[in-house]
Amino acid sequence: MITRFAPSPTGYLHLGHACSAHEVWRIGREVGAQVLLRIEDVDRERCKPQFEHAIYDDLHWLGFDRPRPVRRQSDHVADYDASLQALAAHGLVYPCSCTRGQIAAHDPVLGWDGYVHPGTCRARAMTDRRPGDAIRLNLASALDVIGTPPAFTETGLLHAGTHQPDPNDLLTQIGDPVLWRKTDDPAYHLACPHDDAAQGITHVTRGADLWRATFLHVVIQAVMGWPTPTYHHHGLVRDESGQRLAKIDRSRALASYRAEGLTPQDIWRLVGVRPTAPFTAS
Numbered sequence: 001m002i003t004r005f006a007p008s009p010t011g012y013l014h015l016g017h018a019c020s021a022h023e024v025w026r027i028g029r030e031v032g033a034q035v036l037l038r039i040e041d042v043d044r045e046r047c048k049p050q051f052e053h054a055i056y057d058d059l060h061w062l063g064f065d066r067p068r069p070v071r072r073q074s075d076h077v078a079d080y081d082a083s084l085q086a087l088a089a090h091g092l093v094y095p096c097s098c099t100r101g102q103i104a105a106h107d108p109v110l111g112w113d114g115y116v117h118p119g120t121c122r123a124r125a126m127t128d129r130r131p132g133d134a135i136r137l138n139l140a141s142a143l144d145v146i147g148t149p150p151a152f153t154e155t156g157l158l159h160a161g162t163h164q165p166d167p168n169d170l171l172t173q174i175g176d177p178v179l180w181r182k183t184d185d186p187a188y189h190l191a192c193p194h195d196d197a198a199q200g201i202t203h204v205t206r207g208a209d210l211w212r213a214t215f216l217h218v219v220i221q222a223v224m225g226w227p228t229p230t231y232h233h234h235g236l237v238r239d240e241s242g243q244r245l246a247k248i249d250r251s252r253a254l255a256s257y258r259a260e261g262l263t264p265q266d267i268w269r270l271v272g273v274r275p276t277a278p279f280t281a282s
């Protein structure tokens with residue numbers, strides 16, 4: 001059993017991250033899984049070394065330990081590229097030069113996660129790839145290849161049960177996702193399922209904001225021949241009086257509380273979590 005905490009070093013960790021990390025280590029312990037830390041730093045524009053270092057400091061301070069070395073996605077770009085090439089060899093991806101404005105001009109459907117790409121560039125071949133193009137998955141073709149999307153088990157309270165993505169919903173609510181960004185960086189929807197497979201992740205615990213992404217990730221897993229882990233999407237954390245965490249300043253850096261002299265116990269009290277630390281690496 002292996003699980004992971006996979007923050008992106010695009011800013012300092014805040015109270016929401018502390019709760020998320022707590023859920024990852026708590027469930028890891030519950031199911032007897034080793035907890036890995038993965039730094040999701042493929043977005044070269046937004047990820048900064050100081051944020052990565054702060055992640056190590058904050059997790060250490062909170063008492064979350066993990067095995068070394070830590071996987072950093074920026075060290076594995078060639079692996080994501082190999083996956084992209086495998087998809088290209090099967091004609092499942094295409095270059096796309098659409099700007100947000102061009103997509104908006106096509107009167108697109110507002111799907112689960114923003115506007116659904118209308119598939120305008122779908123007929124373009126990868127041999128026609130130009131600098132500045134994004135690469136999209138041809139979702140309809142991918143669904144044709146896999147037949148029925150795999151079912152996945154969700155253990156989070158909000159959606160507990162077994163879920164089988166409906167191809168029609170995927171096509172109308174997600175559309176063709178970007179797997180490689182215009183900035184020539186791998187996209188989250190490729191790097192994340194890739195690494196979950198590469199690291200042998202059996203349990204994924206993450207925020208409910210990524211619930212819909214899972215419907216896409218299981219399709220990508222099936223196309224690539226990667227296993228589908230068990231998922232747990234945690235919802236909004238409430239404090240002891242039942243107030244939503246949003247009432248507290250969520251965006252404040254954990255490091256700033258630390259600088260003010262608060263202890264990890266103060267942080268847990270603030271967010272209404274009763275920790276059973278220490279969460280040491282197994």
Ligand code: GLU
Pocket residue numbers: 005006007008040192205206207210
């Ligand atoms: N890197 C993502 C984030 O910080 C989390 C991805 C995941 O857990 O799958 O929101």
